[in-house]
Amino acid sequence: MAKKILYIVLDGLSDEPVEELNNKTPLEAAVTTCLGRLAQTGKTGLVYPLKKGVVPDSDTAVIGLLGYDPYKYYTGRGPLESFAAGLKVNDGDVALRINFATCAADGVTIEDRRVARSLEAEEAEALAKEINSKVTLSQATFEFKNTVGHRGVLVIRGMRSKLSGAISNTDPAHVREGVFSNPKENFENVIVKSVPLPGFEDSVEAKITAELVNEFTEASKRVLENSALNKKRVAEKKLPANLILCRDAGDRLPKFPDINALYDLKFGCFVEMPVERAIALLTGMEIIEVPSSSGHLDVDYPVWAKIALDALTEYDGIYVHLKGPDESAHDGNYLKKKEIIEAIDKFFFASLLPKLDVANTIIAVTTDHCTSSISKTHCAGPVPLVISGANTLPDGSLEFSEKAAKLGALGEINGQEILPLLVKSVKT
Numbered sequence: 442m443a444k445k446i447l448y449i450v451l452d453g454l455s456d457e458p459v460e461e462l463n464n465k466t467p468l469e470a471a472v473t474t475c476l477g478r479l480a481q482t483g484k485t486g487l488v489y490p491l492k493k494g495v496v497p498d499s500d501t502a503v504i505g506l507l508g509y510d511p512y513k514y515y516t517g518r519g520p521l522e523s524f525a526a527g528l529k530v531n532d533g534d535v536a537l538r539i540n541f542a543t544c545a546a547d548g549v550t551i552e553d554r555r556v557a558r559s560l561e562a563e564e565a566e567a568l569a570k571e572i573n574s575k576v577t578l579s580q581a582t583f584e585f586k587n588t589v590g591h592r593g594v595l596v597i598r599g600m601r602s603k604l605s606g607a608i609s610n611t612d613p614a615h616v617r618e619g620v621f622s623n624p625k626e627n628f629e630n631v632i633v634k635s636v637p638l639p640g641f642e643d644s645v646e647a648k649i650t651a652e653l654v655n656e657f658t659e660a661s662k663r664v665l666e667n668s669a670l671n672k673k674r675v676a677e678k679k680l681p682a683n684l685i686l687c688r689d690a691g692d693r694l695p696k697f698p699d700i701n702a703l704y705d706l707k708f709g710c711f712v713e714m715p716v717e718r719a720i721a722l723l724t725g726m727e728i729i730e731v732p733s734s735s736g737h738l739d740v741d742y743p744v745w746a747k748i749a750l751d752a753l754t755e756y757d758g759i760y761v762h763l764k765g766p767d768e769s770a771h772d773g774n775y776l777k778k779k780e781i782i783e784a785i786d787k788f789f790f791a792s793l794l795p796k797l798d799v800a801n802t803i804i805a806v807t808t809d810h811c812t813s814s815i816s817k818t819h820c821a822g823p824v825p826l827v828i829s830g831a832n833t834l835p836d837g838s839l840e841f842s843e844k845a846a847k848l849g850a851l852g853e854i855n856g857q858e859i860l861p862l863l864v865k866s867v868k869t
Contacts (some may be wrong), residue, residue, distance in 0.1 A: 443757065443801075443867070444751050444801050444802065444803060444866070444867035444868075445557060445660050445756075445757060445758065445760070445798075445802045445867065446706070446757065446758035446802070446803055446804070446805075446863045446867055447582075447621055447630050447749065447753065447759050447760075447802070447804040447830075448758065448759065448760045448761070448795070448804075448805050448859075448860065448863060449504070449763070449801055449805065449806045450760070450761070450763070450768040450806075450807060450808060450809055451505060451763050451765060451766060451782075451785060451806065451807075451808050452499065452714075452722050452762060452763060452764045452765060452766065452808065452809055453766050453767025453768075453770050453771075453808065453810060453811075453812035453819075453844055454468060454766050454767075454782065454808035454824070455468065455808050455810070455811035455812070455815070455822070455824040455825060455826075456468060456615075456770060456775070456778065456809075456811060456813060456823055456843075457810065457813045457815050457816075457820065457822075458651075458810070459655070459775045459814055460508070460857060461462065461775070462775060462779070464763075465780060466842070467766070467770075467776075467779040467814065468841075468842050468843060469842040469843065469844060470573045470746075470823070471752075471779045471782040471783045471786070472778050472786070473749065473782065473783065473786040473840070473841060474786060474787075474791075475786045475787075475790035475791050475794055476525065476786050476790060476806065476827070476840075476841040477829050477839070477840045477841055478794070479804065479829040479841060480827050480829070480838040480839065480841040480845065481827050481828050481835060481838060481840075482799075482827050482830075482833070482835055482837070483804075483827050483829025483830070483833045483835060483836075483840060483860065484826060484827070484829070484833060484834070484835070484836040484849055484850045484851050485826060485827045485828075485836065485838040485846045485849030485850070485851060486825075486826050486828065486846055486849040486850065486851025486852050486853065486854060487823035487824065487843075487846050487847060487849070487851075487852070487853045488807055488823055488824050488825070488826045488853075488854055488855070488856055488859065489539075489823050489824075489854075489856065490502035490505050490506060490685040490808075490809055490855075490856040490857070491505050491511060491808055491856065492855055493821075493823075493853075495821060496543065496621060496623050496624060496810075496818075496820060496821045497809065497810045497821075498518065498621070498623070498624065498808065499714075499716060499717070499767075499809050499810065500515070500518045500521055500703070500716045500717075500808070500817065500820060501621060502740050502809035502810050502856060503514050503716075503717055503762070503809055504507050504695075504720060505783075505856035505857050506563060506807070506809060506856045506859060506860070506861075507700065507724060507760070507859075508700070508703070508719065508856060508857055508860040508861055509698075509724070509857070510772065510801055511621075511699055513698055514691070514695045514696070515620055515621070515689040515695060516620060516693050516694060516695045517606050517620055517686075517689050517690055517691025517692075518538045518622060518688070518689035518691070518716060519534070519535070519537040519538050519594065519595075519606070519620070519689045519690050519691045519842060520536040520650065520691040520692075520693060520695070521537035521691075521694075521695070521715075521716050521719040521720060521723075522536075522538050522592075522594045522693045522715045522716050522719060523536040523537075523586075523594040523595075524536075524694055524719045524722070524723070525588075525715035525716065525718040525719035525722070526586050526588050526593075526594050526715055527586075527709075528584050528586060528594060528596045529596070530596060530691075530693070530761075531598075531693075532603070532692065532731075533597075533599070533603030533604060533654075533692060533693075534596055534597065534598045534603075534604060534692065535596070535604040535605065535608075535650050535654075535687075535690050535691070535692050536594065536595070536596045536597075536606075536608055536609055536690070537594065537595045537596075537597075537654070537687045537688065537689060537690045537693075538592070538593075538594060538687075538688055538716075539592070539593045539594060539595050539686060539687050539688075540555060540591050540592060540593075540612065540685070540686045540687045540688075541555075541556050541560055541565060541568065541584075541587075541591045541592075541593065541682040541683050541684070541685065542554050542555065542591070542682070542685070542686045543556050543557075543562055543680040543681055543682065543683060543684060544558060544566045544632070544662065544666075544683050544685040545783050547633055548662075549631050550631055550698055551613070551629060551630045551631060551632060551684065551686070552680065553680055554612070554630075555590075555591045555616060556564075556680050556687060557680050557869055558582070558590060558591060558680075559679055559680065560591045560682050560763050562587070562589075562590075564674075564680070564682070565587035565590070565591070565593065565672060566587050567670055568587070568665060568668060568670060568682055569585055569586055569587045569593065571664055571665070571668055571670075572585045572665070572685075573585050573692070574666055575664045576657065576660045576661050576664055577660070578597070578653055578656055578657060578660070578847075579653075579656060579661065580599060580600055580601065580649065580653065581599050581600055581604070581653050581852050582598050582600065583596060583597045583598065583621045583657065584594060585642075585661075588715045589715065590668070590794035591682070592715075593685075594656070594715075595655070595685075595687060597650070597653055597657070599649065599650075600726040602645070602646060602649065603646060603692070604646055604649065604650040604653070604692055605637075605641065605644055605646035605649075605650050605692055606620070606650075606690040606691040606693075607632070607637060607638045607640075607644060607647045607650075608635045608636065608637055608638060608641075608647055608650050608651045608654060608690050609636050609637075609638060609651070609680060610622060610633065610635070610686075610687060610688035610690075611632055611633050611635050611654065611655070611658055611686055611687045611688070612633070612686035612687065612688040613625070613628045613629060613630060613631060613632075613633050613635070614628055614818075615647075615685070615688045616638060617638055617687070618688075618746070619670065620691070622688055623794075624709075624818040624819050625818070626816045628816050632658070632684070632686075634651075634655055635650075635651040635654040635655050635658075635687065636651050636725070637651055638708075642805045642842050646665040650690070654687050655692075657685070657687075658684075658685060658687065661685045662683065662684055662685070664681045664814075664818040665681070665682060665683040665684065665685070665766075666681075667684075671683050674708060679819045682846055687776070694723065695723060696723075697723050697725070699724070699725035699726045700724040700725050700726060701725050701726075702725070704758075704860075704864045705756045705863075706716055706723075706757035706758050707754040707755075707756050707758070707862065708725070708726045708727070708756060708757065708759070708760060709726060709727045709728070709729045709752050709755065709757075709758075709759055709760075710726045710727075710729060710759065710760035710761065710762070710860055711728065711730070711731045711745070711748065711749070711752075711761060711762075712728075712760075713725050713727040713734070713762065713763065713764040714762070714764055717762045719770075721760065722856075727756070729748060729752050729759070731744070731745055732744060732749055733777075736765040738765075738781070738784040738785075738788055739787075739788050741786065741788075742780040742784065742785060742788035742789035742792065743789070743792040744791040745761075745763075745789060746788075746789050746790075746792035747792065749761055749793060750793065750796055750797065753797075753798075753802065757856050757864075757867075761789045762809075763785060763789070764780050764813070765781045765782070765785055766781050766782055766785075766808075767812050769814070770779060770812035770814045770817070771812060771817050772815055772817065773815070773817045774814065775814035775815075778814055785824050793814050797830070799800035799829075799830045799831075800830070800831065800832065800833065802830045802831060802869070803828065803829075803830050803831040803833065803863050803867055804828070804829050804830045805826065805827070805828045805829075805863055806826070806827050806841070807824060807825065807827070807859065808824045808825070809824075810824065811823075811824055812851060822843075823846075823848035823853060825841060825842060825843050825844065825845070825858065826851060826854075827846075827849075828850075828862070828863070828866075829849065831866055831867065833866070836849055836850035836851075837838045837850075
């Protein structure tokens with residue numbers, strides 16, 4: 442019987458030690474019986490999702506974890522999320538990831554970058570329709586679409602010339618360094634004007650694009666401030682979604698070699714967020730559809746585990762990306778993060794592992810980045826990895842955690858090395 446690959450990425454799983462958790466990380470403090478059993482029957486190690494010393498974002502990290510070089514293929518988060526949302530991104534269009542945010546009365550200060558995560562899907566969709574119908578740009582057309590929660594995408598198309606992704610963010614929490622956008626630990630919470638990136642100051646396309654983004658920011662702000670929906674939210678003592686923050690511009694889609702052809706295996710995946718869906722589609726993976734989250738982890742995770750098990754009969758490899766732990770860390774809620782990690786262990790892995798053909802399945806569990814519950818941002822440290830099943834010889838690891846993984850036989854590796862390692866295991 443041919444061996445299978447089950448590759449699971451738990452978004453933002455890793456963390457820094459928290460004093461209130463007796464200087465343990467949420468993962469170390471969590472009760473994770475199933476993940477512990479995987480570690481005890483397999484090998485552990487540490488992973489730098491991109492490379493040592495670099496703070497990864499989810500998109501660049503996932504590209505690396507799927508075996509591709511982000512420095513070669515990445516074109517920005519905006520094109521990825523726009524593609525996943527069903528918007529067309531031609532070469533020379535500029536696509537951006539956006540947040541609905543809350544602007545204070547002074548018109549400059551950002552009160553909350555995510556509208557306190559309180560924006561309902563129906564509200565975001567209604568506000569997006571207002572923006573599309575009431576905002577016009579001087580030298581371009583655009584499409585604006587909400588995606589998940591406070592998130593959305595914007596594609597701007599120049600009327601007379603191509604546009605450039607070489608522009609800075611208006612979101613102060615993320616700074617552009619070339620094509621990459623890195624989270625900032627400390628920043629002034631005010632709207633930032635978009636400008637051409639260093640080295641592109643003389644680019645006509647970059648200048649026009651930055652001006653268009655700034656024009657869109659001001660025009661959409663006026664529309665959102667006058668929206669009846671936002672006035673209703675204020676009356677209900679909720680934060681208004683009266684500002685659009687733009688980041689991670691790109692002017693083309695990445696062109697990945699087909700993952701199935703690279704490894705001569707058929708890959709499927711299921712993911713929760715648009716950016717991971719886009720990467721999966723663009724690499725040639727087939728999307729395995731799953732029910733939308735009910736908001737109850739004890740309901741969702743067993744269903745997703747069953748879907749993963751069923752899918753293994755159809756595919757040679759399954760890539761699973763669970764968002765879970767990341768958001769609570771961004772909110773600084775280490776106790777919630779610990780609870781979600783425990784729920785993943787109790788409801789996803791406990792439903793999955795007893796029914797998995799472990800002898801013929803190599804299973805890897807890791808994360809795309811460390812998300813600190815202290816600084817509320819991504820950080821550059823290595824993250825834990827466990828590889829088990831398919832007759833993997835155990836290395837004596839006792840648990841799955843940041844601290845335990847330091848002693849694992851896999852040592853320290855880069856994210857790009859994981860999938861080739863798994864493929865080699867199932868082919869030998």
